[in-house]
Amino acid sequence: MRYPNIFFKGFEMKRNIIVLLLLLGIGSVFYVKAQIKSHVTVDGVQIPDLNKDGKLQPYEDFRLPDSKRVSDLLSRLAIDEKINLVMGTGMKGFEGLIQGMVVGGTEYMVPGAAGTTFPLEKYGIPAVVMTDGPAGVRISPVRKNTPDTFYATGFPVGTLLACTWDTKLVEKVGKALGDEVLEYGSDIQLAPALNIMRNPLCGRNYEYYSEDPVVSGKIAAAMTNGIQTNGSGVSLKHYAANNSEKNRMELNVHVSQRALREIYLRGFEIAVKESNPATIMSSYNKINGKYTSADYDLLTTILRDEWGFRGLVMTDWFGGYTDAFAAIQGKTKEHNTSEQLKAGNDLLMPGIPTQKDDIINDLKSGVITEKDLDICVERILNMIFASNTMRGYQYSNKPDLKVHALVARHAAAEGMVLLENNGILPLASNINRLAVFGSLSYNFIAGGTGSGDVNKAYVVSLSDGLKNAGYTLDSRLSNLYVPFVQKEVAKVKEHMKSNPLALIPLMPQPQLKESQIKESAVNNDLAIITIGRSSGEMDDRKTEDDFYLTREEQDLIEKVSVQFHSQGKKVIVVINVGGQIETESWKNKVDAILQAWLPGQEGGNAVADILTGKVNPSGKLTMTFPVRYEDVSSADNFQGFPADKPTDVMYKEGVYVGYRYFDSFGVKPAYEFGYGLSYTTFEYSNIKLNDRDFDKELYISIDIKNNGSVAGKEVVQLYLSAPQSDIDKPLKELKAFAKTRLLQPGEVQTLVFRITPKDLASFNENRSAWIADKGIYRVEIGASSQKIKQAETFNLSSTRIVEKVNNVMNRAIEFKDITR
């Protein structure tokens, strides 16, 4: 047999190898050139030809690992270039206010983006683009000089996504969202947001996932894994303890190290360890006297040294200034810029001139060294080199919005929570004529305001969703509501013109005569009422006329229920709110309540999917609905003091947040954590532990059977009750959860949960360690925090230090956390 002789024939072989190598060499030069060429054609960015000098510098060489390229470039940068790089560019719209800000020069890249990094054109390093937010890519939908539109999908808000308890689904939403990040030319999505819902009134709770850190962390990890699939990056925000909005840039959160580690940091810890977020955004507030963006212990000791985070940290927009706007205008100078960089907050978003002065002065006086700066610059370059823009990705500006709308609709229906149902749902086929009440039925709220808002092409209102599903709506009511609502919407639009981040006031209800309601009850088969709330950045919700219903809303529910019930007809309430409202005083007046949250652009269709039974509801609450606002553990201590402009807030409830408090202190909720109804029922049986003595880990299995008559999914929750010791512990805590697949009637699925030593441990401040106490642990598996279906116990034979950590971030002011 003759071998292909270039490899095996003496001299000829050598010659041929040389020829081959030469060919490979030439080929790779072309390859690299081609890479760089595609790199320089990034939409709209003028990047000079890197190869003018005909030589390929190591940082330009696509064949080298990013780390080599980054360190080569770092060694070439002048100090001024480094300073520019740690200051990002900012949002359009602020230029008037922010004279001379390092801003605006990159706005042409993706109009409406929140910011970019600073481009280093001399080296061909493009700016990378950052866009908000948790419910979709927030960019300008229209642009100058083109009739094309750039709408993004309005996905359901974070709260709804978490209430699916379905990490696979959330990852799928993340993938669709990430596709829009990529195809609209963005690199970093400023999401997910996973602050703990400490109190129902936080204005941004709708963006957040849960009052529980395990849910928050797992859902955030799923979202991160989804978005980052295609090389886009996320920014986990707001790290940490940004749990209220009022005076958020000045607020000092006083909290114990234990509550921090167990509640407020734990979700971030899980997300960092279970996904690999490209970036993290520090929050506006201070913790125990220090701005989070200038806190070395938070950003370096805990985040990097203890958890192993390798990405970069950026500030929230203008974060780290007591009076950011005065600082922007050069009216005040606070010298924490260098402290921020030294703490491990690598990127100042967006940079402002006074910060540049700070750095230059501090370099001169030795407060900060070039080495300190290099650490931040290196992390920024790492992010840039890993970005799709740097890769030269040719984005289309044409993500598949149709497919993503289907993802949004599916997710929306999966996260809605059925709170009450006296048998009316799913609607029987003889129900056709619907009387739809409540202004917001005709103007459904898709998402919250502020940076979490998305410029979507449309929102399917509840009335449209019901019509799409084939129902006939009472036209007398529509004729009354539609023009009323249109007028109100026009007012809101006018109001938002001057401030796109403004909060939207509650939409009033039109006056309805008793006789009109009566007529409706006679002529229709059923009534549906929507109760809605909008909330957003920079302020919190209120108790009056917000958590509690307004007089108008109470009257509407009362009158509609009386009239419809007197005709033997039923009433359904749809709650279109991103968080909790009071339900106890009126829930028995109506026949079904569906918590629809802020369900994104396909909201009305998704509600119809649930009402018709096309989708069997399977969402469950990731937060407790209190009977009264005063029942919440932080009710007296929510925004802090002084009331008009709070500067300090005491987290006196310690670890007793949400169900940890309600359960441990015996306070009855309206709907407990983990609660949600289905159109079918499930049987839990056969709980099994693989061991009775805990060693390194433990596996617990349980069988879930659909013993009803329609297919459905069940969210199954695993709680652990730890033995009491010198540390006061909550009655039980969620440690794991899973959602079954769609189970047909009679079908069984076995779920398996894994428990690790950290799940057994509480944080012991005196010993700076996570400690698992010896004794009997009770595993409870249930359909909610209060509907425990099966329980077992296991033993830990000796007390264990699970993890020794640094003793940091302690309170500056001593106070006692509440105990049981």
Ligand code: BGC
């Ligand atoms: C918000 C962030 C957001 C940023 C950029 C800030 O006001 O707190 O969540 O990502 O603006 O828009």
